[in-house]
Amino acid sequence: MRLARMGSMFPTRLSFLRSLIRRLAAEKVTVTRAVWQMDAGGFGHAVYSLRLGGHEYALVAVSSDLPADQRTDRVIATAWDSAFVLYDGIPEAAEIDRIVATAPRQEAARFTERDLILSRANKSLRLFAHVTQALQEGRQPDPEMIRNVGYLMRTTAVYGNGKFGIADRHLIAQRPGLEGPFAAEMLTVWLIRHFTHDLAEHVGGGRLDRALKRHLGIGNATGLGMAPFLVTHPVLLNNWMQARETALARVRALPRLTSAQQDRLHLLADRVAAHLREWQVPDPAHHARIVALRGDWETACNALDLSGLRPLDAAIHRVRAASLDVQELMAGLILEPFGDLVDDLAATMGDPFGPLCAPLPDTVELRARIARDFRWALAPDYDAPEACGQFWYVSAAKQEPRLGRRFAEEGADQETPLDIGRRVKALYQDLEGENAPLSDFLSRHPDHALAAERVAMAGRYPYGEIRDNLIAEDCLPIDMLRCKLAFFGAAKFDPKSDRWTRITLCQGAPLADELGPGADDWWLPVFAS
Structure with a gap:
């Protein structure tokens, strides 16, 4: 749940477009x-x-x-x-x-x-x-x-x-x-x-x-308006990640692969390489990242041995020292041929009920939970300019989320509460020496209600928080965008800055008259003229 990893994600067979296309094909929609x-x-x-x-x-x-x-x-x-x-x-x-x-x-x-x-x-x-x-x-x-x-x-x-x-x-x-x-x-x-x-x-x-x-898919230009969703919908974020991690656990537990399964994975790995060759962007920094990924992927594939015991678990272990891009690509690869094992998890990715967790009883338990689950939030010095250099707000003109520079722009007095880490640390500090029912504490400190709620939720929704400082000077919103867009099913990310990107959706997806057998085989498509 670190931004750098979230910003390295690729679509998988659990992405929402893939799930939709499978449903359309299953119903033979015309x-x-x-x-x-x-x-x-x-x-x-x-x-x-x-x-x-x-x-x-x-x-x-x-x-x-x-x-x-x-x-x-x-x-x-x-x-x-x-x-x-x-x-x-x-x-x-x-x-x-x-x-x-x-x-x-x-x-x-x-x-x-x-x-x-x-x-x-x-x-x-x-x-x-x-x-x-x-x-x-x-x-x-x-x-x-x-x-x-x-x-x-x-x-x-x-x-x-x-x-x-x-x-x-x-x-x-x-x-x-x-x-x-x-x-x-x-x-x-x-x-x-x-x-x-x-x-x-x-x-x-x-x-x-x-x-x-x-x-010919559909392009999309997406900016900051999408990023806060992941913070304001922690249950959904948890459910998306939980489904993904459960899917990975299932395929990594496979004791052996058949020859046909091994061949399929090798063919898909070759498809990934071809897809990466076709992925061209004008931004020099991102282009260099893609070029490095092409070479790193070739290295990872050369070491891909699928003949041993628990081969998919071994595949994940072999890329642990590689870049996050390679690790995320490998995760997508090992899921792809195993729809019979993982596709049912798509039904768990919604949030029909909202948060289902009881508030913590007292301040002692609350502080203990913070110490256990929010060490990442306690680490930064949020008073340091580099740790609070940005602030989130909503544009009055367009009613869309925006990100401002705290020490160079006006508007910090209109800040929206996406600074979960800072809020949890402030709560932790004010809990020192407290020993009271939580309701009494929050009646005296109502400004800590949001942080207390997020701490209570973490026990039930372990993937609900982005475990990074979202107001730090070096926070890159593009990482949040890419994570969400990958779950949509986007590929060929084309960042125009650290705040907006172009993407392609539905590229390689079946046409309206192709919703039959084989309709789901379009992960990281490769052009074929």
Whole structure:
């Protein structure tokens, strides 16, 4: 639960997109394009529908002619190439008209509880123009450009859980197919990808080669708004990590591997190497990290011996001295062929009940728990400038989380309580010499209520805390982003700073008409033209 490890994570077969695709394939879901009202330039609207878990859903997509001077991926944008709503049911004409009018306005509009997810996206202009021009000329686009970019559009937000009037999560949390974490959001992203393919083919007047189309995923530009979620949802974070660690324990306990299993793992290891070769980013520091990872992975694979006793446990031990990137890749590799052992754990990754733990009885027990479970929080000197140099706050203009420089910027008086480590240490210090019921102590020190709650939760949710100082000068929010995005199923991280990144989702995922046998084999996909 250290930031450096969290910032080295890769998607696995337990990632939410993978779980969703397995569910779609198991139910033999079919996607129907019920409405397509687009002009020759690709501007208009479309409606896609499907049935999942006994419920019908529709994606309403609105494509707009966006002036060049309004194009930006930043959260301050007020216009986008496309806007989307995942609708609960099959919308009638009046509802489609309402969504077509409101979806492009995003935050400036208000929605209803029939609207489950709200999203928007911008085109990758260079690739979209190249693809459509190639199709217009009766040829396929350049495979190298497809490989290098990997998506026709990138989303800049995929909103759920009540934002701007859309449905609260609890309304769909028990629905078959959508009960998993972010399942509705992932369904939306997969359908948006389908729309981008259709839009390019419509404007280009031709059909994309299936292999090229499969490699065109959905890009995403994600910033600080995503990071605090991991701190404010400790039960979810615990459940995600607990499922992952349980899965790893199961496969590491396998006494022997069959020849077929060994061959499969070696093939997947080769796929990883090819995927790493295709992973190109402009940032020099991250590019150097990827180059180092390629060499380190080759070294790890050369030492991969799967013929002995408990070979997967041995594989993990062999990379203990390697980089965290190699360790995390190896964890993903050894899970991949063993869906029969681990896929059931995807059902444990939600949080249907919230925290289920009793408060501690008295101050003596509370202080003992801190000493036992929060040594990482007690270590820093939070009065030192380097240990408190940043602060989290919420932007008044966009109502989005932001990170400020405590000694160079105003706003620290509006700090949001993501400084769990500092708060726990302050609680520990004030508990010295106390011997009273916890309720009495908190009535005298209500400012310690949050810290006391987190300490009580740690006994039941051991993976619920990020065990690092989140206000330190050297805290890198990109590590929190990568952890969460890896659980989504993201790959090919392309950091633009330590505060935002571009990623690719659904690359290599089955197309809407490919939800059959073999639909789940797209971990760390490799381009095939």
